[in-house]
Amino acid sequence: MTKHDLLTTEANGWGIDALVGQLRELRVRSLENRQRQDHPPKLPSRKELHDILDGLGAVLFPNRLGLPDLNNEGIDFFVGHTLDTLLRELYKQIRRELQFISGHEGVDQAAHEQALSITREFAARLPEIRALIDTDIQAAYEGDPAARSPDEILVCYPGITATIHHRLAHLLYQAGVPLVARIISELAHSATGIDIHPGAQIGESFFIDHGTGVVIGETAVIGRRVRLYQAVTLGAKRFPKDADGALVKGNARHPIVEDDVVIYAGATILGRVTIGKGSTIGGNVWLTHSVAPNSNITQATVRNELFDGGAGI
Numbered sequence: 001m002t003k004h005d006l007l008t009t010e011a012n013g014w015g016i017d018a019l020v021g022q023l024r025e026l027r028v029r030s031l032e033n034r035q036r037q038d039h040p041p042k043l044p045s046r047k048e049l050h051d052i053l054d055g056l057g058a059v060l061f062p063n064r065l066g067l068p069d070l071n072n073e074g075i076d077f078f079v080g081h082t083l084d085t086l087l088r089e090l091y092k093q094i095r096r097e098l099q100f101i102s103g104h105e106g107v108d109q110a111a112h113e114q115a116l117s118i119t120r121e122f123a124a125r126l127p128e129i130r131a132l133i134d135t136d137i138q139a140a141y142e143g144d145p146a147a148r149s150p151d152e153i154l155v156c157y158p159g160i161t162a163t164i165h166h167r168l169a170h171l172l173y174q175a176g177v178p179l180v181a182r183i184i185s186e187l188a189h190s191a192t193g194i195d196i197h198p199g200a201q202i203g204e205s206f207f208i209d210h211g212t213g214v215v216i217g218e219t220a221v222i223g224r225r226v227r228l229y230q231a232v233t234l235g236a237k238r239f240p241k242d243a244d245g246a247l248v249k250g251n252a253r254h255p256i257v258e259d260d261v262v263i264y265a266g267a268t269i270l271g272r273v274t275i276g277k278g279s280t281i282g283g284n285v286w287l288t289h290s291v292a293p294n295s296n297i298t299q300a301t302v303r304n305e306l307f308d309g310g311a312g313i
Contacts, residue, residue: 041100044093044180050187052093055086056168060130064154083123091119094172097179118175129167132204136163139205143227158192159208169198200234202226203259210265217254223277226257229265237271237288258293 058066059082062075070078095115099108140153140160147153153160165188173181181198189195193212196202200216203224208214213231216222220234236253255269258277263269266284275281276293285297 041103042096043100044096044183046183046187048089049093049180049183052086052090053165053168053184053187055082056126057164059083059086060126060133060164061154064151083126087119087123090122091115093180094118094177097177100179114176118172118177121175122171125171129171132167133160133164135204136160136167136206139207139225139227140209143207144209157211158194159211162188162192162194162196162208162211162214163202163206164188166196166198166200166202170200170202173198200254219252219272220254221256223257223259223261225260227262229263229283231266232263233268233270235268235270 059079062070062079066075066078066082092115095108095111098111098114102108102111137150137153137160140157141147141150144153147157165184169181169184172178172184178198185196185198194208194214196214196216197218197220199218200220200222202216202222203226205225206222207227208229209227210230214228215233215235217235222234234255234257239253240248240251242248252272254272256272256274257263257269258275258279260278261275261281262279263275263281264283264285267281267287268285269275269281269287271288273288274290275287276291276295278293279291279295279297281287281291282296282298285299287297291297
């Protein structure tokens with residue numbers, strides 16, 4: 001008996017047929033719960049959106065993220081041709097989400113027209129996004145003494161990768177395709193360890209230094225010229241439930257960080273609190289209350305506040 005025959009014989013003892021049947025039953029039951037058993041609409045593709053995001057990076061920064069042999073004469077052709085292809089593919093992903101939401105099978109004219117409109121609006125705002133990312137790159141260059149050039153920032157820094165993804169994802173989130181936007185954000189999360197919800201509002205000149213472990217929640221609002229370090233969390237303090245015990249969604253539950261704020265590594269800021277303009281939040285601080293503009297919060301000052309007059313003992 002050959003090794004192949006031995007393996008086949010052993011595999012028969014794994015109960016493959018029974019496993020296939022059990023998995024089919026679970027799959028069908030899940031689809032029944034969604035009322036889409038026969039022809040469930042396709043979801044947007046993570047792989048295809050990954051390729052689209054790579055291409056958009058090349059369109060926005062063709063000299064650095066585009067083809068290695070591009071010359072000045074060929075850049076505009078490359079950008080135009082690549083953008084046309086990418087927008088066609090992005091339209092398909094947007095249409096998939098809209099059709100998934102509607103549950104409509106076959107040709108869905110409403111989803112087609114809405115997807116076209118969203119894609120056109122997204123394309124029209126790409127110059128605005130490029131200008132915004134330029135401010136982020138400059139903020140990183142000015143804020144990190146180890147950076148030797150803005151080009152190094154663009155091609156090496158995970159914070160910029162995550163920010164570029166967020167700038168693009170936020171447009172789509174605002175346009176009404178949150179699933180496509182969330183997939184784009186999660187692609188950056190997987191690559192960088194930086195988790196920014198596409199709903200978060202972030203002003204110009206934003207810089208995440210080092211980056212790994214940063215979490216920014218859906219309803220966070222971040223002003224201009226804000227700098228975060230690794231492992232910073234802008235999260236929710238609690239999760240209210242409705243009368244049926246289900247989580248209330250969409251309510252403002254994450255911090256507001258005003259202009260010119262610096263938040264150092266490991267700081268955790270929870271709830272709909274406001275960090276006043278020009279403040280500095282020290283490393284590993286835990287904050288669940290607002291602070292005035294130009295505050296300087298460290299672990300020692302937080303401890304003094306908590307235990308003032310015997311409170312908390």
